[in-house]
Amino acid sequence: MTYEIIDTTPLDPIAQPLLDALEIEYTTRYREFRPAGATARSDEMARYPASLFAPPEGAFIVIVRDGETVGGGAFKRFDSTTAELKRIWTHASERRQGLARRVLQELEARALRQGYRRVYLTTGFRQPEAAGLYGSSGYEPLFDRSIAPEIHFRLPFGKDLLEPGRVDSLHDLVQPEPLGQR
Structure with a gap:
């Protein structure tokens, strides 16, 4: 497939x-944790202006197959050396085939070209497949794994792009407490 x-x-x-599929995904997975319903999820999707995801500080990509959007993701500036990955998604029919990993690789390459040396992201505690992808792609969990994931609610990860596997460069990204439902 091309x-x-x-x-x-x-x-x-x-x-x-x-964007529509992400909103449905968040609605389905976190329904009981977001009592405001679809409005809260729509607000979350519109939380960041599109300009944040444009070069030179950001990027937004989609992957298209046969005219259909089947994956994508974005990043925005987190700080002067760190890109924050957002909106990573793969169509349900394309999952478990390496497409999400390709999205990560494409975003990491763009972040490097744009001068970032590391990446940061959060994923929800009800997205274990995403957490697994990040872990197997060299991302370091930046949360206390001895605490139940639902206490954290959002699970932060980081990766040094210049020296993958290096974790001492990520210490300032570690939050002092779990990232609850703030």
Whole structure:
């Protein structure tokens, strides 16, 4: 299968399937934890202006196969040396085939080209497959794994892009307490 990687913006209609699917995913997985329902999830998806995901400080990509958006993700500036990955998604029919890993690799390459030396992200505690992907892709868990994931709610990870496997460069990204439902 041939996949096309397109650098775009969250405002591009080609990105809409990714954003719609993410909203459904969050709704389904976290329904009982977000009593405000769909409004809270829509607010979360619109939380960041599209300009944050544009070069030189950000990026937004989609992966298209046969004219259909099947994956994508983005990053924005976290600090002067760190890109924060956001909105990583793969269509349900494309999962467990390496596409999400490819999204990560594409975003990491763009972050390096744009001058970042490390990446940071959070994923929800009800997304164990995402946490597994990040762990197997060299991302260091930046949370206390002895505490139940649902206490953390959001699970932070980091990766040194210049020296993958190096963890001492990530210490300032560790939060002093679990990232609850703030």
